Amino acid sequence: MFEKNIIPKMKEKFPNFFWFYLFLFIPLYLFFVNQYVIIVQPSFVPDSIKIIKDFVWLLILIGFIFWLILKKGRIDFPREIGILLLPFLLYLIFQLFRGYFTLGLFGTALAIRNILFYIPAVLIAPLLIQKKEDFLKITKYFSLIIFFAGLYGLIQFLFNSEIAHYILERREPLKSYITSFFPDYNSFCWFLAMSFPFVTLFDKYGNKKTLSLLIIGLAIFSSIVSQSRTGLITFLFVLFSILILRVVKFWRIIIPTILIVSFLLIFTPDVIKGHRIKQEVLIFDTKIRDEQGLMSNIRVKEVWPGLWQYFIEKPILGHGLGVFGTAGYTVLSRKGIITPFLVDNFYYTLLLNTGIIGLILFLLLIIAIFWYSIKIIRRTKDKFIKDFLMGIDISLIVFLIFSLTANFLESFPESVYFWFLIGAIPAIEKICPEK
Numbered sequence: 001m002f003e004k005n006i007i008p009k010m011k012e013k014f015p016n017f018f019w020f021y022l023f024l025f026i027p028l029y030l031f032f033v034n035q036y037v038i039i040v041q042p043s044f045v046p047d048s049i050k051i052i053k054d055f056v057w058l059l060i061l062i063g064f065i066f067w068l069i070l071k072k073g074r075i076d077f078p079r080e081i082g083i084l085l086l087p088f089l090l091y092l093i094f095q096l097f098r099g100y101f102t103l104g105l106f107g108t109a110l111a112i113r114n115i116l117f118y119i120p121a122v123l124i125a126p127l128l129i130q131k132k133e134d135f136l137k138i139t140k141y142f143s144l145i146i147f148f149a150g151l152y153g154l155i156q157f158l159f160n161s162e163i164a165h166y167i168l169e170r171r172e173p174l175k176s177y178i179t180s181f182f183p184d185y186n187s188f189c190w191f192l193a194m195s196f197p198f199v200t201l202f203d204k205y206g207n208k209k210t211l212s213l214l215i216i217g218l219a220i221f222s223s224i225v226s227q228s229r230t231g232l233i234t235f236l237f238v239l240f241s242i243l244i245l246r247v248v249k250f251w252r253i254i255i256p257t258i259l260i261v262s263f264l265l266i267f268t269p270d271v272i273k274g275h276r277i278k279q280e281v282l283i284f285d286t287k288i289r290d291e292q293g294l295m296s297n298i299r300v301k302e303v304w305p306g307l308w309q310y311f312i313e314k315p316i317l318g319h320g321l322g323v324f325g326t327a328g329y330t331v332l333s334r335k336g337i338i339t340p341f342l343v344d345n346f347y348y349t350l351l352l353n354t355g356i357i358g359l360i361l362f363l364l365l366i367i368a369i370f371w372y373s374i375k376i377i378r379r380t381k382d383k384f385i386k387d388f389l390m391g392i393d394i395s396l397i398v399f400l401i402f403s404l405t406a407n408f409l410e411s412f413p414e415s416v417y418f419w420f421l422i423g424a425i426p427a428i429e430k431i432c433p434e435k
Contacts, residue, residue, distance in 0.1 A: 018124060033052070057117065096321045098318075098319070100320070110330060121416055135384075153188065156179070180222070190414060193231060193237075195219075196219055197238065197241075315356055323353055346403035373392065
């Protein structure tokens with residue numbers, strides 16, 4: 001009875017549960033918890049509400065382990081990637097013990113949650129994606145998230161308010177950044193650029209041409225008015241890459257772009273003219289006018305050079321996982337120590353925490369992933385597979401670009417999608433007809 005009833009149900013339920021987590025739970029969590037509960041009513045938020053995302057992911061990991069045991073199978077993962085992924089993962093675990101002496105138990109737990117917790121997504125993806133229809137699901141789900149996020153961003157833009165709750169209560173506008181339901185405008189722009197290749201694939205291979213064109217327009221509009229310099233530059237890179245690689249028809253990108261830019265120039269010229277001009281920001285308890293990229297200059301000219309002394313102390317092995325970044329900042333802040341440990345650069349953070357060895361292992365892993373993907377693209381004659389692999393590669397490049405100005409690979413939900421897309425690359429080889 002166990003084999004006849006439980007195992008088939010596990011095989012069916014677990015993949016559906018993971019799809020639910022990736023493309024429904026995360027957006028809903030961001031909207032209700034991040035946008036409403038934490039910002040609007042921060043004093044009434046118990047920690048159990050804030051960590052619900054971690055609890056649900058823990059359930060997924062437990063279900064994944066049981067699924068593997070009951071299935072009595074193995075993870076079919078390419079050696080070219082696995083031979084570098086395993087040493088990188090083991091090295092991070094080794095660095096946990098080194099970071100423990102600085103962070104303690106609480107800080108080490110945060111480091112595990114921020115940096116290691118979501119890496120198993122790279123192993124879940126090949127088991128989740130078994131056929132072409134599963135890749136089409138990815139395009140559909142990413143497109144639907146962009147559709148609703150873009151509509152919410154449009155509401156913020158029209159009412160000049162970051163949170164819809166304030167709009168409904170007729171409060172004064174919070175500020176002019178367009179964040180949709182993401183933690184900040186950079187996260188919103190990251191998701192727009194990362195998802196856009198899949199939106200264009202939805203447009204190409206789906207049967208909802210009018211809807212997909214609307215989603216393309218919302219994504220382009222949101223990227224322009226979001227006020228993120230990195231986001232706008234990255235989105236332009238994505239647009240040019242998609243056009244050069246001919247993933248989608250030229251006119252379905254150019255015409256919406258021309259119409260949206262023309263509309264903004266005619267009816268809201270201040271959005272273009274005053275992009276990120278004269279906005280107050282708070283850096284280390286000092287208010288500074290962010291005129292003409294002043295905040296970025298402070299980061300490059302003061303914060304990063306100031307951290308170089310810490311790298312010189314332990315250049316080979318680093319200071320231990322989590323010492324620099326969100327975990328270290330949280331622990332030291334609780335002790336009343338104000339430090340610039342929010343590095344705002346994933347590579348620099350990795351270098352400080354794990355030394356030259358850790359950074360090299362990560363870069364070798366990334367090179368192996370792109371090499372493996374390009375090898376399949378060159379080998380296959382299937383246009384569908386070529387397009388999807390190029391779309392995944394562009395999305396991963398978006399992560400790597402944004403990691404220059406943020407620690408996206410140690411935060412939620414960014415790291416979940418990063419490792420999931422890495423796992424999707426070997427998954428597509430299983431349906432490659434030339435295999």
